[in-house]
Amino acid sequence: MVPDRRYGVTAREAGLVACHRCELVSEKDLQRCPRCNARLRSRKPQSLQRVWAWWIAGFLAYIPANLYPMLTTRQLGRESADTIIGGVIVLIEYGSVGIALIIFVASVVVPMSKFLVIALLALSIMRPSRLSQKARIHLHEVIEFVGRWSMVDVFVVALLAALVQLGAAAEVNPGPAAICFALSVAFTMLSAQAFDPRLIWDTLPAKSKMEKQA
Amino acid sequence: MTLLACPACDLLHEVPDLAPGRRARCRRCDTVIVSGQRVSLDRTLAMAVAVTVLIFFALFFPFLSISELGLSNSATLIEIALVFMSGWTAPLTIAVALTIVGIPFLRAAILVYALGPIRFGYPIPDKAAQAFRLSQALRPWAMAEIFFLGSAVALVKIIDLAHVGFGAAFWAFCAATLIIAFERNTTDSAAIWSLIDDME
């Protein structure tokens, strides 16, 4: 590993450590942050192992989240169960294209891109990447920001099931996919949080690495 | 001058004291290091108090109600979380209650606890810094604004099928969410840290 000195030195190279919670810079020998008492660590410990562990857990939860119904509707004696995709299709059939789009983006597009981007970021630490370091930092920022919005469908199910309890006329109840989906969102949020973006900069681009070996 | 490390790439920067509204970005990765927002102690405290009161108030009143064919039903925020209580979705009850009311309430309460004494000239509580650290750690898990989007989606879904009524809790929660969103965009955690620092 060659330190990248074009822009200056990092806290770690200067023998300092920045608190991950409150950003106060301290001497690296300190165990805890003098300001907020958080454990001081220069890099998140076992970042990549934890990223992959949460990633796999999130992916495993996402499969049943799509196979089982998110909610079941009983209307005048007829019962129907909708999966995430099934619910989106029903919305389109009823002409609520805007709402269908919100649910599709929050429940399918965002989770899928999250799996892809987190895997890509983690792999880019393990082997040379064609994406620039800046681009990867931005990807991580975006994924941390949008990831939590996936929860919206779980809240929609909660609201519908709490409200539509009109006995024989209409009744909506949550399905098992709701908890699988919520777990998947939580696990992928933890996966993105476990990723330490500083790792992206701890090694130089591939070219300089070769120079060192030469 | 303050010594700061970029939170995204760990590069050290000597940041001069900037005029209000001026941002500083990392030389290497462009991440914002100093956001340039100033904290108004009075405003932040007033907003935090308002959020705790509004969320507490919202717990006891109906959020939404529907009526159709002479049948009607209403739900409070607690009843909304309780829909998952039966069967194996039960843990979701706690998760939903925490993300929509528990954590947003706790984060506002921590601000009141840490900043209230400063405002009124009392010594700052011993645990103020630790409490504020907890509040920052919980930030991604406070989902009031996401629940609000969920309410909008649910409304569009049922508005054609039944008559929908808005309860007092809906408006209280609406106000709390707006204040939280405003606070997120105008309050700088670094400025709150320096307030706490100055008192210790």
Ligand SMILES: [Zn+2]
């Ligand atoms: Zn700290």
Ligand SMILES: [Zn+2]
């Ligand atoms: Zn940086």
